[in-house]
Amino acid sequence: MPRGRSTFTKRQKEQTRQQKQREKAERRTQRKQEKPADVQVDEMAELREHAAAQAALFNVGMEDSDENGADESER
Helix, strand or coil, X not given: CCCCHHHHHHHHHHHHHHHHHHHHHHHHHHHHHHHHXXXXXXXXXXXXXXXXXXXXXXXXXXXXXXXXXXXXXXX
């Protein structure tokens, strides 16, 4: 039983649509795989900056208390 031209065209369109869907899904999974590495680097840099800021605050507090402690013992 021969198929008409419209059936062939429909089948081609459907195959093209499915192929595009597969490619889109592939790109999506690639982005998901690449994203955690980028995010992790940014989070690590953020954590380092935060830790440095906390350390600086902590050291400032320690210097002040050391000076105060030395002043009180001298009195």
